[in-house]
Amino acid sequence: MSSNRLLKTTTDVRETDRNIGLCLVRPADVLSAAAKSMFRMARCFNSLPGLRPIHECQRSNNCPTPMMTGALVNEVEPAPETVARLVRAVLLKSLLEILILCLVLGIAGFKYFNPTIRGEIMQADAVSVRGWVTNPLAPHDPIQLELVIDGRPTAIMTALEVQPGHAVSALRRGSEHPFEFSFQRLPAGTHSVQVYAVQTTPGRTLSLVPITRRSETFTLSPGR
Amino acid sequence: MNATENSGSSDTLSWQAINLAEIISVVLSILLVEWALAPFAVLPWLLGAPPLLAFALMLYSHRCRGETAQMLGFGGRYFDRALLLLAGPTLLAIAALIFVSHATHSLHLPDRFWARLSLLPGWALLQQYVLLGFTYRRLRQFLHANQTIIITAGLFALVHAPNYPLMILTFLGGLIWSFVYERAPNLFAASISHVLLSATVLIAIPEWILPSMTVGYRYLLYHNF
Known part of the structure; x- marks a missing residue:
């Protein structure tokens, strides 16, 4: 071996190594080799008298059983x-x-990500959040709610249709479900509150649909 | 002369294109159910609509082309020959699977095994019809036999994605069944082989290799990573 070949630069060696590495693991080469060997194997099988394809039998008039009325190739x-x-x-x-797909996606959209759920956060303070929520598609079903304060899930509850003490307002609003969350006093500062309706989807997934367009923001002063 | 040649070649092209379009349409119907509709199982009967449409298309296609059930492989013709050709690989695969299960102590009766076994013959025949009686025959119109065998097996594996152990098994099964169908087009013999192999896979393959027979979105949803 000449000294010139031995005195390769580091870059050359790395380049060569990389090339060797690529040659060894290139999936295209592996696939092509596998396909070639499969074709070779198929050719070997084809040469055996009992394993000749049906159209070749037809051409040579040397079939093991009478031919069917139509060959595989027209x-x-x-x-x-x-x-x-x-x-x-x-x-x-x-x-x-496409129509079926649209229908399924449309039904699923309403069922699992119900856009008709509406509500209102009527009061939000340092220790509680009150409001109402309604689901026009299932007005009498209870609605599971999740309270999120400053982007963090804080509490969950199920809003029943009519709660004791809210009978008058419930009658006035039809199928609205009043809700009230109570929690530990929040620290002073500005807070954002949002309430989500929790809906189950197929499998193990839950979807959260906000009951109002925007989250409610309020500020607590240190003195309160 | 040139015009006639051009017309002839465009006819051939359109014929190849329609063969390909039919295959793509049927495969897409299966993938549509497995991946796009299964996540939103709002109305279970709606999941059956695309396969029914695919089935209707296949029947209509056979009618337009004048293909009879006998030609597709539903008759008794070639049954003996196909069974003979399939016996070797099927028994060999069963022996290999039993050997693996014996070595790994994984021989077991899965949940609802007998119920699944009772449905298996019909299910296997349906799969063999779509795989061989339709897909293989259409691909064979414009491809060489060896290419058709590999592509048919590949498509069969594709519709079992992403359950990769099942994809490997179905690819191998697809190769054997297509290879034999080319030589002896009989769907009943292929179905018998399919039933025997599926039943053996159910009882022999350890659960850590093949946790379920589900495919598509459901496989990812219920699979323990």
């Missing part, structure tokens, strides 16, 4: 009308599937 080109009919069928099927 030798005759179909009429343009047949092609047109099939194109129409594929297009119609695709269109119907």
